[in-house]
Amino acid sequence: MIIKQLSVFLENKSGRLHEVFEILGKSDINVSACSVADTTEFGILRMIVSEPEKARDVLKEKLFSVNVSEIISFATPNTPGALSKTLKILSDAGISVEYLYGFSADEKSFIALRCDDVSKAVMEFQRHKLELMSASDFYKF
Amino acid sequence: MSKINIWNPHFETMQRDDMRKVQGESLRDVVKRVYFNVPYYRDKMQSAGLNPEDINSVDDLKNLPFTTKQDLRDNYPFGLFAIPMSEIIRLHASSGTTGRPTVVGYSRRDIGIWSEVMARTFTGAGVGKDDFIQIAYGYGLFTGGLGAHYGGEMVGASVIPISGGNTRRQLQLMHDFGSTVLACTPSYASYLAEAIAEGDIKREALKLKVGVFGAEPWTENMRKEIEKNLKIKAMDIYGLSEIIGPGVSFECQYQCGLHINEDHFIPEIIDPDTLEPLPEGELGELVFTTVTKEGLPIIRYRTRDLTRLNYEKCACGRTLVRMNKCTGRSDDMLIIRGVNLFPSQIESVLLEMDETTPHYLLVVERKNNLDRLELHLEVEDHFYSDRISELQVLRMKIQSQIESTIGLSVSVKLVEPKTIERSEGKSKRVIDKRELK
Structure with missing residues (x-):
C-alpha cells in the first residue's frame, strides 16, 4: 500500500x-x-x-x-530469504530502490520502501500477492 | 643600509609643488581627451555644466564626475575607450564576474607606462638587472602576470614567466634557475613557504631574497609570517586593472606605506557616503584619475578601497604620496584567491537556478594559507527532498555553476531554514573570518 x-x-x-x-x-x-x-x-x-x-x-x-x-509499506514473512524474494520482484520489473527501512515483530517483517516508480511497484507486489500494509496497520505498532 | 635605487628620480623625488603642476597639466589634457573622444564622459560633463576649460588644476578635480565599476560594465566592452581600436594593442578583462566582465584596453604608450610603473615598483623592492624574477602571478586576461613581466624586463632582470600553480615545478625552477625574486599573491607565497618546509628542496639551497606580493588584501601579521618562513623581505604592491593593473603603488625598502605613481594616477580620498573629498590624512575611499593613459583614461574611479594618504617625504627620498595598506572596502566586495567576488554574483547564480533567492551566507576562511569559500544555503520546502541524492545533486549543481561563472571553487553547505541570522529583515550575507584588518 x-x-x-x-x-x-x-x-x-x-x-x-x-x-x-x-x-x-x-x-x-x-x-x-x-x-x-x-x-x-x-x-x-x-x-x-x-x-x-x-x-x-x-x-x-x-x-x-x-x-x-509517498512510500510503499508491506510485510514479508520473518524468515531467511523473504526480503530477497521481494526485492527480486522489483529488480525484475526494472524498478530501483532508493532506500528502505524495516523491523521484524514475531512472524513478520515490516518494510517501508521508497523507489523510483511507486505505483508500478505496488502493481507488481499485488500481482505477486505480497502482503501490503495500510497506514493504519503501521500505526498499530 | 645599501644604496637606495630609484628608477625615475625625476618624478619619484619631485617637489610637491612641481608634482601638482605636472598633474594639473596632464589633468587638463586628459579631460580634453575624454570630453572629445568618449561620449559617456562628454554627456556626464555636459549635464554637470562643465566644459574642458573649467578644469585647470588638481584643485578642480573635485568638480568632475565619478566613474564606477558599473559604468565600465554599462559601457561594455569598449565604450569608454578614448582612442580608435586600431590604436589599442592589448585587452585585459577582470576575472570572474557574472554577466559582463570589466574590459580594459592599452595603447602602445600605455604598455610603456605600465612597464615604467612596474619598473619603479621592482626598483623600490631593491630588484635590478642582476636579479631573476619568478613571476607566479597568473598570465592571461588577469593583469598580474603580464604587468609584472614588462616591469621585470624593463629593469633588466631575467624574467621567468612561470605563471601561477604547479608548485612542484615552481620550486624546481626556483632552485635550478636561482630565482632571487618571487612575484605572486601573498597567499601563494605562504603556500610555497609551506611546500618548501615539507619538500626535498631546502631553503638554504635557494637564492630567494625578496617577494613582490599583491592582488589580494593581506595583513602585517601575514607579512611577518612570510618573511620569517621564506626568509625574504616581503613587499606589498597595489593595483587594479581599471587603473592599469599592478604598479599603481608600491613599497620602498622602508615599508612605511605604498608610494603612488601619482604623475600617472592622481589619488583622492573621499567620504564614501557624501562623496566629498576628505582632508589630508583622513581615512576614506581611494579614488584615482589616470592622467596619462590613452586607451582607457578614467576620471575619478571609485576603487572602494579604504585607506589614508601621507604626503610627507619618505626616508627613501621619494616624494610620491604614500597610501596605507587598505583597511577595508566601502562595498561588499571580497577578494578570494585574487578573484573579486560580490555577494550579488552568488545571488544571480542562485536566481538562475531558482525563481526565488534562497537565504544564503558566504563564509570565507583562510586555512593553511589558502582562502576557502563556503556557501551556506537554507533548505527551502520547494527544493527540499527526502532523497539525499537529490540534495547532493543540487549542491553539486550550485558548486559547478559558481565555479564556471565566477571562477571560484566553493563548497555548498545546506542548513536548516531560518538559521542564517537576519538583521533588519535582511540577511547578513558575508562572514569573513580571515582577519585581514
Whole structure:
C-alpha cells in the first residue's frame, strides 16, 4: 500500500533529533517507524507517523524543512530469504530502490520502501500477492 | 643600509609643488581627451555644466564626475575607450564576474607606462638587472602576470614567466634557475613557504631574497609570517586593472606605506557616503584619475578601497604620496584567491537556478594559507527532498555553476531554514573570518 512518510532535514547538530521528537510528542503524534540517513553535512529523518499532515504543520511552525512523500509499506514473512524474494520482484520489473527501512515483530517483517516508480511497484507486489500494509496497520505498532 | 635605487628620480623625488603642476597639466589634457573622444564622459560633463576649460588644476578635480565599476560594465566592452581600436594593442578583462566582465584596453604608450610603473615598483623592492624574477602571478586576461613581466624586463632582470600553480615545478625552477625574486599573491607565497618546509628542496639551497606580493588584501601579521618562513623581505604592491593593473603603488625598502605613481594616477580620498573629498590624512575611499593613459583614461574611479594618504617625504627620498595598506572596502566586495567576488554574483547564480533567492551566507576562511569559500544555503520546502541524492545533486549543481561563472571553487553547505541570522529583515550575507584588518 502507498502510505505517507514524513521527512525532516536536519543539520548535523546535537539535540536536533531530540527536538523533533519532543515537538511531535507534545502534539500527541505517534511515530510508528523511523530512520535517520546521515551524510557528512546533514541528516534526513524519515518517519511514519500517526497524523502526517498535522506533524508536518507543527514542525513547519518550528521552522523545520519538512516534506511528505509517498512510500510503499508491506510485510514479508520473518524468515531467511523473504526480503530477497521481494526485492527480486522489483529488480525484475526494472524498478530501483532508493532506500528502505524495516523491523521484524514475531512472524513478520515490516518494510517501508521508497523507489523510483511507486505505483508500478505496488502493481507488481499485488500481482505477486505480497502482503501490503495500510497506514493504519503501521500505526498499530 | 645599501644604496637606495630609484628608477625615475625625476618624478619619484619631485617637489610637491612641481608634482601638482605636472598633474594639473596632464589633468587638463586628459579631460580634453575624454570630453572629445568618449561620449559617456562628454554627456556626464555636459549635464554637470562643465566644459574642458573649467578644469585647470588638481584643485578642480573635485568638480568632475565619478566613474564606477558599473559604468565600465554599462559601457561594455569598449565604450569608454578614448582612442580608435586600431590604436589599442592589448585587452585585459577582470576575472570572474557574472554577466559582463570589466574590459580594459592599452595603447602602445600605455604598455610603456605600465612597464615604467612596474619598473619603479621592482626598483623600490631593491630588484635590478642582476636579479631573476619568478613571476607566479597568473598570465592571461588577469593583469598580474603580464604587468609584472614588462616591469621585470624593463629593469633588466631575467624574467621567468612561470605563471601561477604547479608548485612542484615552481620550486624546481626556483632552485635550478636561482630565482632571487618571487612575484605572486601573498597567499601563494605562504603556500610555497609551506611546500618548501615539507619538500626535498631546502631553503638554504635557494637564492630567494625578496617577494613582490599583491592582488589580494593581506595583513602585517601575514607579512611577518612570510618573511620569517621564506626568509625574504616581503613587499606589498597595489593595483587594479581599471587603473592599469599592478604598479599603481608600491613599497620602498622602508615599508612605511605604498608610494603612488601619482604623475600617472592622481589619488583622492573621499567620504564614501557624501562623496566629498576628505582632508589630508583622513581615512576614506581611494579614488584615482589616470592622467596619462590613452586607451582607457578614467576620471575619478571609485576603487572602494579604504585607506589614508601621507604626503610627507619618505626616508627613501621619494616624494610620491604614500597610501596605507587598505583597511577595508566601502562595498561588499571580497577578494578570494585574487578573484573579486560580490555577494550579488552568488545571488544571480542562485536566481538562475531558482525563481526565488534562497537565504544564503558566504563564509570565507583562510586555512593553511589558502582562502576557502563556503556557501551556506537554507533548505527551502520547494527544493527540499527526502532523497539525499537529490540534495547532493543540487549542491553539486550550485558548486559547478559558481565555479564556471565566477571562477571560484566553493563548497555548498545546506542548513536548516531560518538559521542564517537576519538583521533588519535582511540577511547578513558575508562572514569573513580571515582577519585581514
